[in-house]
Amino acid sequence: MSDIESDQEKQNLAEEKSEEVKNEESLFDPTLKKKKKKKKTGAASNNVDSTSDGKLIQTEPPSIPVSKFYPDGVYPEGEICEYKNDNLNRITNEEKRYLDRMQYDDYNDARRAAEVHRQVRKYAQKTIKPGMTMIDICDLIENGTRTLIEEKGLEAGIGFPTGCSLNYCAAHYTPNAGDKTVLQYDDVCKIDIGTHVNGRIVDSAFTLTFNPVYDNLKEAVRDATNTGVRESGIDVRLCDIGAAIQEVMESYEVEIKGKTYQVKPIRNLNGHSIRPYQVHAGKSVPIVKGGDQTRMEEGEYFAIETFGSTGKGYVHEDGECSxxxxxxxxxxxxxxxxxxxxxxxxxxxxxxxxxxxxxxxxxxxxxxxxxxxxxxxxxxxxxxxPPLVDIKGSYTAQFEHTIILRPTCKEVVSRGDDY
Known part of the structure; x- marks a missing residue:
């Protein structure tokens, strides 16, 4: 820098140099604030943005792996719930606490998968609109999952195909190549997303609608799923969970086009236990009374899901398999x-x-x-x-969470601010 430069010029050059250094450092240290660049119209921002306090914020569409948000590799716990009756003993029992610590790596894998799930579905809920094709919707979700989880063969990635079943189709629909189906304003769309890390699968679903006429249908199923989550626990009989779910769901009614329907649980759809690399691991959690008396056990993972319908409350296979x-x-x-x-x-x-x-x-x-x-x-x-459908003209809804029956507590690992 020559002696004839003005003080103002010196100051400007110093500021530019400082900014260059900060930007270079932020590539290696995500906690450093990087100057936010103006996003070009029509283009997604791939910059690692941060708030004024240096905290990372996810881009839209999501492009920052969740590992960048948790550089120490420790992912946030889900909702922690005490067990009924013997909860104090389990929380304070040193043997149970030791068993809990022994499973930490597995829990952390599930929590990483759950954090990906939360961030991807947050963007999906905000972005999915009538007029989008079902293929575009699935691509949006699956591309986000692959990026955020840093897909790596069988070590981390998508847990199962994205479900986007519509209306009277309750489950197991995802578009095949060439499917031209377009989401409509009056559709009831079940978004079922799976993520996994080292085979620890997070299976969680929500129902997306645009017409408020379906709000009671969604609320019935959300309430029923939360009831199933609340009633679940070590040594709890599966049949008791089903009875509690049915009682709650059938307490709701929904009026559609001038006709009132009692919300019915779909009796031949169930929640299920989960094992590494195995979405359906043997145990079924009914959503109606009268199921078997098998009990939940310590250390098990479960997907607690409920389906409500304005139809018969019974599904059968129909349509092209995907x-x-x-x-x-x-x-x-x-x-x-x-x-x-x-x-x-x-x-x-x-x-x-x-x-x-x-x-x-x-x-x-x-x-x-x-x-x-x-x-x-x-x-x-x-x-x-194949796709599972109720009677044509009916509407079905779904909500689902993954829970871990830890030795010391119950963790709703997929819980978020949304549901």
């Missing part, structure tokens, strides 16, 4: 079709026993696989999950 998963513990099955063998290897490598859909096969480059996939299903190696 959901599949490789069966657990299937022994060697001879395959004569070469393409089926190749497809099975692809499924095992990319998804293991996690559910997948046809769009995911398309994405990894598989082509002309329809007959091979059918062969794997017919051979009992792969399970197919």
């Amino acid at each position: 959901h599949y998963s490789k069966r657990h513990e299937v022994g060697h099955v001879p395959l004569r079709v070469a393409k089926a063998k190749s497809l099975l290897n692809t499924i095992t490598k990319n998804f293991g026993t996690l559910p997948f859909c046809r769009r995911y096969l398309d994405r990894i480059g598989e082509t002309k696989y329809a007959l091979a996939l059918k062969n794997l299903v017919d051979s009992g190696i792969v399970e197919s999950y």
Whole structure:
């Protein structure tokens, strides 16, 4: 810097240099504030933005992995609930506390998956609007999940295909390639999202509507799901949870087009236990009374989900299948079709026993696989999950949370500010 520069010029150059240093440092230290650049019209901002106190804020669409928000690798707990009756003993019992600490890594994996779920669904709830295709909706959610969770083979990624079942279709619908379905103002859309880290799956769902006429239907199911979460616990009988859920859901009515409906639980849909890389792990949590007397056990993970309907409250399979998963513990099955063998290897490598859909096969480059996939299903190696529907003209809603029955407490790991 020459001696003839003015004091003002010196000051301006110093400020510019300081800003350059800060921007370089912020690439390595996310806690440092980076100057917020004006976002170009029509383009998504990929900058790592921060608030005035240096705290990171997520971009829109989401582009910052959750690991950047928690550089120490410790992810936030979900909602912590005490168990009924023996809660004080479990909280203070040193043996239980030791068992709890031993499972910390598993809990932390689930919490990381849950934080991704919360951030992705927050953007989805804000962004999804009538006029969007179902494929665009799923791409929005799944691309966000892959980015935020830092997808890495079977170590971290999507837990199962994004469900976006509409109206009388209650579950297991995600669009296949070429599906032109467009979301409408009067639709009732169930958004079911799965995330996982090291096989610890977070399964959580909500219902999206735009017409306020469906508000009571949504509230009935949300209340019923929260009842199921509240009633769940170590040594609790599954049938007792179902009875409590049914009582709450059936206390609601909804008026649609001048007709009043009692909200009915869909009696052949259930919550379920979850194990690593296994969404449905054997135990079913009914949403009506009369279920079996099997009990929940310490250390188990459960997806507590309820479905309400203005129809019969009973679903059956109908429509083009999109959901599949490789069966657990299937022994060697001879395959004569070469393409089926190749497809099975692809499924095992990319998804293991996690559910997948046809769009995911398309994405990894598989082509002309329809007959091979059918062969794997017919051979009992792969399970197919067609859409589940109530009667046409009815409306169905869903809410779901993942809970962990820890030795010391119950953790609703997927709980958020939204539901």
